[in-house]
Amino acid sequence: MKSLSRALMVLNELSRCGRPLTLSDIAGAVDLHKSTVHRMLATFVEHGLVRRDEANRYVVGLGALELARAAQGQAGPGPLVEATLSKLRDSTGLAAVYAQPRGGQLICTALAERRRGIDPSVVRPGAMPARPPAPTTLSMHIAFPMHATAVGKAYLAHRPRAEVDRFTSRAPFPGYTPRTITDAYALLRSLARTRDRGFAVDDREYAVDLRSISAPVLDHDGLAIAAVGVAAPARLSRPDDLRRFAAAVTAGADELGEGLLHGARTDALAGRSA
Numbered sequence: 001m002k003s004l005s006r007a008l009m010v011l012n013e014l015s016r017c018g019r020p021l022t023l024s025d026i027a028g029a030v031d032l033h034k035s036t037v038h039r040m041l042a043t044f045v046e047h048g049l050v051r052r053d054e055a056n057r058y059v060v061g062l063g064a065l066e067l068a069r070a071a072q073g074q075a076g077p078g079p080l081v082e083a084t085l086s087k088l089r090d091s092t093g094l095a096a097v098y099a100q101p102r103g104g105q106l107i108c109t110a111l112a113e114r115r116r117g118i119d120p121s122v123v124r125p126g127a128m129p130a131r132p133p134a135p136t137t138l139s140m141h142i143a144f145p146m147h148a149t150a151v152g153k154a155y156l157a158h159r160p161r162a163e164v165d166r167f168t169s170r171a172p173f174p175g176y177t178p179r180t181i182t183d184a185y186a187l188l189r190s191l192a193r194t195r196d197r198g199f200a201v202d203d204r205e206y207a208v209d210l211r212s213i214s215a216p217v218l219d220h221d222g223l224a225i226a227a228v229g230v231a232a233p234a235r236l237s238r239p240d241d242l243r244r245f246a247a248a249v250t251a252g253a254d255e256l257g258e259g260l261l262h263g264a265r266t267d268a269l270a271g272r273s274a
Contacts, residue, residue, distance in 0.1 A: 006030070006032060006036070006040070007040045007043075007044075009030045009032075010026055010030055010032075010037055010040050010041065010044075011044065011049065011050070011060075011064070013026055013029045013030055014026065014050060014058060014059060014060050015060050015064070018060075019059065020053055020055070020057035020058065020059045021057055021058055021059070022056070022057050022058075023037060023038055023041070023056075023058070026041070026058065041058055044061070045058075045061070046101070046103060046104050047101075047102065047103060048061050048100060048101050048102065048225075049061050049064045050064075051219065051223065051225065052160065053221040053223065054160060054221055054222075054223070061225070080256065080259045080260065081098050081110050081256065082110060082112075084096075084098075084228065084252045084255055084256050084259075085097070085098055085110055085111070085112035085228070085252075086112050087252065088112065088228070088230055088248055088249065088252045089112040089113070089114065089230075091248050092230050092232075092244070092245050092248055093114065094114055094230040094231060094232050094245070095111065095112065095113050095114040095230065095231050096111070096112040096228065096229070096230050096252075097110070097111050097112075097151060097228070097229055097230075097231070098110035098111070098226060098227075098228050098256075099144055099151040099152075099155070099226060099227050099228075099229075100225070100226045101155070101225075101226075105143040105144075106143065106144045106146055106149075106151060106152050106155055106227070107141060107142070107143055107144075108141060108142050108144065109141070145173070145174070145176070145206070146167065147167075147173040147180070147181055147182070147187050148173070148174075148175075148176050148180050148181065148202070148205050148206045149202050149205070149206050149212065149214075150199075150200040150201055150202035150212040150213055150214035150227075150229050151200075151212070151214040151227040151228075151229045152200075152227075153187075153190060153191060153194050153200035153202070153214070154194060154199060154200035154214040154215055154216045154224070154227040154229065155216055155224045155226070155227040156191060156224075157191040157192075157194035157195045157200065157216065157224075158195065158216040158218060158222065158223055158224035159223060159224055160223065164188075164191065168184040168187060168188060169184075171183060171184035171187070172184075173187070176205065176206050176207070177204055177205060177206065177207065177208045179203060179204050179205045180205045180206070181205065197246075198215060198250050199213055199214060199215040199246045199249060199250050200213070200214050200215070200227075200229075201213055201242070202214075204234055208234075209233055209234045209235065210231055210232070210233065210234060211231070211232050211233075211234050211242070212229050212230065212231040212232070213229055213230055213242065213245045213246050213249050214227050214228060214229025214230075214249060215227065215228060215229070215246075215249045215250040215252070215253035215254075216253060217253050217256045217257045217260065218253075218257045219257070225257075225260070226256070227253070228249060228252050228253050228256060229249055230245055230248070230249055232245070
């Protein structure tokens with residue numbers, strides 16, 4: 001219980017200051033050794049309660065905002081996410097997903113299903129029996145492999161280089177279809193293309209008859225805090241359609257980033273004035 005109390009002291013200090021703090025700042029404020037505080041912060045970052053900027057400073061993450069919403073009796077990512085996904089679904093005719101980091105994975109936390117649903121006969125798992133299976137439908141709370149999905153690549157492409165390096169050190173990655181990227185260098189090239197164009201593409205890399213497009217939801221430091229995307233059966237995806245989907249997805253991601261950060265700033269100001 002003592003270690004939990006100390007961890008909460010660290011989180012409270014970040015919340016109280018309302019600005020990015022260095023490891024030394026936090027350790028000094030809570031009177032704990034830097035190595036102890038660093039381990040606590042790493043766990044908070046992993047679960048989205050704290051985020052780290054490019055200068056290696058720490059600030060309260062949007063995961064803490066969700067805890068605050070839960071305390072108010074509001075479940076889920078919130079009305080802004082739900083409205084954006086519904087708008088994406090209606091403008092593209094496709095299922096729209098919102099994924100957030102949870103425990104070192106990227107988890108689907110909100111979903112606007114296609115009006116008639118995705119045909120399971122179209123979205124088939126990768127036919128490689130010794131490899132992990134891909135899902136036959138999109139569903140809530142599934143974990144997206146970051147190397148094999150558009151949401152994963154969109155998120156990873158806009159994370160700090162040290163985090164990307166840790167991820168690519170796990171290569172070779174599991175394959176889901178013959179098109180899955182399993183090599184670290186190939187993944188790094190794909191992430192560079194994603195950063196250049198502002199969105200990621202999964203071209204039958206996770207399921208043999210599925211294409212998806214995703215864009216990162218960015219914080220004010222340009223780091224991904226989530227990803228939003230749409231998925232289409234490959235037989236329905238023409239080049240013109242993919243360009244249209246990409247424009248809709250990037251616009252939705254920008255809208256979410258601006259809205260979520262505005263909400264976080266508003267809540268922080270309200271908390272400090274209370």
